[in-house]
Amino acid sequence: MARIIVHKFGDVKERFVEKVLEILNDCYNRLGAYAVEIVEVYIFEKASSMNAFLNDEKRKLGVETSGFEESFLAVHDAWHGTPRIMVAYDKMLRVTKLVRIGVLRHEVAHTALHGSLEYYLFFPPMFLLELERNRVMSKQVIRDLVYLVSIAVKDYEVTRFLCGKGCVKDQVAYNEYCLKLSDEELEEWKLAEKNKTATLLFLISVLKTACCAAPLLKDERYEEEILKAITGNVNFLPAELSAQLLKMLEATSRFGRDTHENAGRFMKEIIDQLIVKGKYLETKENNSARKESRMSK
Numbered sequence: 464m465a466r467i468i469v470h471k472f473g474d475v476k477e478r479f480v481e482k483v484l485e486i487l488n489d490c491y492n493r494l495g496a497y498a499v500e501i502v503e504v505y506i507f508e509k510a511s512s513m514n515a516f517l518n519d520e521k522r523k524l525g526v527e528t529s530g531f532e533e534s535f536l537a538v539h540d541a542w543h544g545t546p547r548i549m550v551a552y553d554k555m556l557r558v559t560k561l562v563r564i565g566v567l568r569h570e571v572a573h574t575a576l577h578g579s580l581e582y583y584l585f586f587p588p589m590f591l592l593e594l595e596r597n598r599v600m601s602k603q604v605i606r607d608l609v610y611l612v613s614i615a616v617k618d619y620e621v622t623r624f625l626c627g628k629g630c631v632k633d634q635v636a637y638n639e640y641c642l643k644l645s646d647e648e649l650e651e652w653k654l655a656e657k658n659k660t661a662t663l664l665f666l667i668s669v670l671k672t673a674c675c676a677a678p679l680l681k682d683e684r685y686e687e688e689i690l691k692a693i694t695g696n697v698n699f700l701p702a703e704l705s706a707q708l709l710k711m712l713e714a715t716s717r718f719g720r721d722t723h724e725n726a727g728r729f730m731k732e733i734i735d736q737l738i739v740k741g742k743y744l745e746t747k748e749n750n751s752a753r754k755e756s757r758m759s760k
């Protein structure tokens with residue numbers, strides 16, 4: 464049984480904390496041998512405080528990825544060596560019960576599969592380091608790229624793992640929530656498409672969301688529904704691009720059990736399809752446009 468230590472920040476109803484603990488405990492019970500020994504849970508009254516806390520931690524630890532977490536309901540990390548789950552209370556109140564269960568189970572699965580520091584250390588392949596050396600791509604873009612690829616792979620693994628434990632319905636609800644296209648995302652695309660680097664990061668961010676849902680395509684009860692949600696999330700893109708992204712998603716079917724190997728495979732797919740073939744890079748970056756690029760859920 465996992466020992467759960469709760470830290471509350473701001474005005475969070477006790478009933479909510481109890482419910483969160485109930486869902487976490489139930490999920491750890493389902494995971495059996497995978498259950499972790501200790502997990503810290505931080506519940507923030509406001510998502511803005513959670514983001515400020517995360518940014519402060521990232522700064523102290525020298526984690527230099529852009530703020531991709533800003534629209535998350537909850538996040539997981541193991542920057543200090545022990546798994547930690549952070550929850551945004553105000554955002555959680557705005558989603559359905561099933562989505563709440565889905566996201567909490569998603570984070571629990573991260574603590575079980577990716578609960579140590581090695582799952583937070585991913586290094587760029589030689590190809591990207593070459594691009595940096597030749598000043599074709601900046602260090603920050605490469606960091607963001609590696610980060611997005613790592614979360615795409617970890618999210619895929621989490622959903623695959625939870626499906627295997629019978630947590631399917633809630634994962635369908637959570638993924639459909641993540642795949643719902645918002646006006647903000649459409650606005651972000653308008654900005655991103657003006658700049659090749661921003662486009663590249665935006666597309667990988669779209670892929671990341673689809674990756675999380677991909678294992679559900681193997682469940683014949685939900686296959687159609689999930690495919691519709693994934694397609695709906697990319698069909699605002701030029702037809703050729705959305706078809707290419709859907710094709711790239713097939714790379715996930717070659718994923719094995721090793722997270723770093725999976726990340727390497729997926730990175731290769733991105734380099735081949737988007738960077739080499741699609742030429743989504745450019746010498747001079749427009750940083751302001753890039754920062755506006757789509758924030759992932």
Ligand SMILES: [Zn+2]
Pocket residue numbers: 569573617618621
């Ligand atoms: Zn995740």
